Structure formats: C-alpha cells, structure tokens
Amino acid sequence: MEDGFCHTITSTLGAYTPERILVTGGAGFIGSALVRYLLRETDATVINVDKLTYAGNLETVADCMDDPRHQFIQLDIVDEDGLDAVFTRHQPDAVVHLAAESHVDRSIAGPAAFVQTNIVGTFHLLESVRRYWQALPSPQQEHFRFLQVSTDEVYGSAEEGEVFTEDSPYRPNSPYAASKASADHLVRAWYRTYCLPVMVVNCANAYGPWQYPEKLIPVIVLNALAEEPINVYGTGENIRDWMYVEDHVDALYLILSRVGQGSQYNIGANNTWANIDIVRKVCRVLDSLYPRKGGGSYTELIRFVADRPGHDFRYSLDTRRVGEQLDWTPKYAFEDALEQTVRWYGENRGWCRNVIAGQG
Numbered sequence: 001m002e003d004g005f006c007h008t009i010t011s012t013l014g015a016y017t018p019e020r021i022l023v024t025g026g027a028g029f030i031g032s033a034l035v036r037y038l039l040r041e042t043d044a045t046v047i048n049v050d051k052l053t054y055a056g057n058l059e060t061v062a063d064c065m066d067d068p069r070h071q072f073i074q075l076d077i078v079d080e081d082g083l084d085a086v087f088t089r090h091q092p093d094a095v096v097h098l099a100a101e102s103h104v105d106r107s108i109a110g111p112a113a114f115v116q117t118n119i120v121g122t123f124h125l126l127e128s129v130r131r132y133w134q135a136l137p138s139p140q141q142e143h144f145r146f147l148q149v150s151t152d153e154v155y156g157s158a159e160e161g162e163v164f165t166e167d168s169p170y171r172p173n174s175p176y177a178a179s180k181a182s183a184d185h186l187v188r189a190w191y192r193t194y195c196l197p198v199m200v201v202n203c204a205n206a207y208g209p210w211q212y213p214e215k216l217i218p219v220i221v222l223n224a225l226a227e228e229p230i231n232v233y234g235t236g237e238n239i240r241d242w243m244y245v246e247d248h249v250d251a252l253y254l255i256l257s258r259v260g261q262g263s264q265y266n267i268g269a270n271n272t273w274a275n276i277d278i279v280r281k282v283c284r285v286l287d288s289l290y291p292r293k294g295g296g297s298y299t300e301l302i303r304f305v306a307d308r309p310g311h312d313f314r315y316s317l318d319t320r321r322v323g324e325q326l327d328w329t330p331k332y333a334f335e336d337a338l339e340q341t342v343r344w345y346g347e348n349r350g351w352c353r354n355v356i357a358g359q360g
C-alpha cells in the first residue's frame with residue numbers, strides 16, 4: 001500500500017512492543033501457534049477471540065489455558081456488539097486478524113460461509129476496531145496496529161518464471177481466495193479512508209502441528225497410516241511455497257512490532273515444491289518412522305484423481321521486501337521441520353480422529 005494522506009497525519013513508528021494483543025482465530029492452526037509464540041517469546045497479554053468452528057478447538061491452546069496472560073473468548077467476528085464489548089473491556093493495543101474459513105475445497109462446495117466470515121466478518125471487525133481506535137487518546141492511537149493475515153492465493157496463478165511482488169494485481173480464482181482478497185481490500189480502504197493503522201501480510205502455505213486434518217500433509221499421514229488411498233489432484237504438478245508455521249508466526253510478530261502502518265509484506269520460505277513431491281516426501285518419512293507391515297512404500301497408496309476446478313497451478317512470492325527491510329528469513333530447515341510435522345501427526349492421530357468426529 002503506498003503512503004498517502006493517512007501517512008502524513010499519523011506518525012509511523014519504528015520498534016514498538018505491544019502489551020495487549022487481540023488475536024482472532026487463535027484456536028486454529030496458525031492462530032494457536034501465534035498465541036503460543038506470544039506467551040513464550042513476549043510479555044504481552046493475549047486476548048484470543050475465536051468462534052470455534054469445525055476448524056478451531058481449544059486443545060490447540062490447552063497448554064495456554066492456565067496462563068494468566070491468555071484470555072480466551074468464544075465469539076463470532078460478525079458479532080459487532082460482542083466485539084465492541086471485548087475491545088472496551090480488554091483495551092488491546094494491537095489486533096492480529098487470522099479468523100477465517102480457510103479450506104479451498106470447502107469454499108468450492110459452499111462459498112457462503114467464506115463470504116460471511118472472511119468478508120462480512122472482517123467488515124464488522126474493522127468497524128469495531130475503528131470505533132475503538134478513534135476513541136483512544138493520542139499516544140495509544142499512534143501505537144495501535146491492525147495486522148491482516150492474508151494469503152498468496154489472492155494473486156492468482158503464476159506463469160512460468162513469474163513471481164508476485166506486493167505490488168502485483170490481485171487476481172483471485174477460488175471463492176476462498178476471492179473472499180480473502182475482498183477482506184484485504186476492505187482493510188486497505190479502512191486505512192486510506194479512515195487512517196486506521198493497518199498492515200497486510202500475504203503468506204505462503206503453512207505446515208506444522210495442529211492443522212485441521214483436511215489439509216494436504218495431515219491427510220497424507222492419516223490416510224497412509226490407515227492404508228487408505230492418498231488422493232492427489234490432477235497430475236500433482238501444482239506448485240506451492242511451503243513455510244513452517246513457527247517461521248510464519250515469527251514473521252507476523254516481527255511485522256507487528258517493527259513496521260509502520262499501511263505496509264504490505266509477502267511472507268514465504270522460497271521453498272517451492274510440486275504437490276506430488278510433497279506427497280512422496282511425506283511417504284518416505286513415514287516409511288522410516290512407521291514401516292509398512294507388509295513391506296513396500298506408502299507411495300504405493302498414491303492415486304491421481306480429477307483436478308479441482310479453478311486449481312491454481314503455481315504460487316510464487318517475491319519476498320525480498322521483508323528480507324531487505326526487516327532482515328527476516330525463515331529459520332527452520334524444510335526437511336527437519338517436515339519430519340517433525342509428520343511425526344507429530346503420526347503421534348496425534350487421536351486428536352485428528354476427535355476433531356474430524358467434531359469432538360475437538
């Protein structure tokens with residue numbers, strides 16, 4: 001987002017340490033990792049607002065529930081009155097907005113929930129934040145930050161050799177991507193129109209523990225260990241950039257605490273793989289951790305199925321801005337983090353079964 005009118009009337013900060021951070025979606029995959037990170041790495045109090053949809057459950061933050069710096073509030077972000085009450089009571093000095101419907105397949109089967117939460121919910125959250133922020137006294141108003149967590153999918157599918165910068169046009173293809181793109185546009189408009197101090201991050205595919213077991217890596221592990229087919233869309237050549245969730249939340253906190261309003265950053269690991277290569281890698285890790293009873297490799301369970309409609313072929317982010325301006329690079333080595341992740345799902349099949357059965 002280019003600097004404009006708002007930049008001139010509210011000063012941009014250097015480093016600032018937020019003390020009360022409201023996280024939406026903090027019982028989901030990335031949100032719970034962020035909550036754990038904030039409690040572990042900072043002194044901030046965390047106000048965790050989550051509706052607890054099928055994708056959110058409190059086991060993800062079970063080890064944070066007794067921490068007096070963590071307060072969980074079950075709330076739908078479309079409930080503006082409920083949000084107003086939370087802001088009045090907890091007086092956050094930063095918001096990290098992760099609450100969303102996040103699964104592309106579900107957005108194709110039923111886009112309404114994606115429009116409702118990702119667009120309408122973001123609108124209500126922005127309105128509640130705006131009222132709260134406008135009423136803050138001047139120093140708190142200048143320190144306040146709203147961080148919108150978005151996806152690389154808003155840029156659409158990259159051509160061979162193409163990489164998306166923060167200035168690339170939005171060309172979303174799935175209902176999920178369109179709903180996130182719409183939310184980003186609302187966030188930008190609240191900055192440009194009302195000077196709400198926002199930042200937007202567009203992130204690559206995250207992987208790690210506590211991801212709802214409908215996403216690629218947990219599905220491969222669960223199906224393989226159950227000796228069920230591992231379905232791969234199309235020819236499996238679709239390319240994604242994979243980033244460990246701990247790197248993801250590390251980048252989010254850095255941006256929240258170091259960056260001025262109105263900025264936008266691509267966050268990725270420059271670690272692109274074809275889906276089929278990820279599937280084979282996960283199978284090989286499983287071969288070593290859980291050798292198949294009858295011998296052979298779990299790769300024998302791979303089946304190619306009809307492609308997903310509107311399936312973007314390739315996502316590729318130019319992440320130089322975050323590297324050059326904030327000196328940020330991912331810390332986790334892919335092969336190690338992938339092995340840890342596969343091991344985690346292997347050891348936590350009970351949790352996976354429970355959340356699939358709606359008992360999370």
Ligand SMILES: NC(=O)c1ccc[n+]([C@@H]2O[C@H](COP(=O)([O-])OP(=O)(O)OC[C@H]3O[C@@H](n4cnc5c(N)ncnc54)[C@H](O)[C@@H]3O)[C@@H](O)[C@H]2O)c1
Binds near residue numbers: 029076
């Ligand atoms: N997972 C990824 O690879 C990835 C990549 C880029 C961006 N993102 C973005 O990061 C954010 C978090 O993704 P995730 O993978 O952790 O998602 P997730 O589906 O695991 O978690 C989403 C959380 O939001 C909550 N939620 C859903 N609707 C809500 C509502 N109306 N009100 C309050 N809470 C609600 C859910 O209960 C859940 O806890 C999303 O905004 C997503 O678009 C994710």
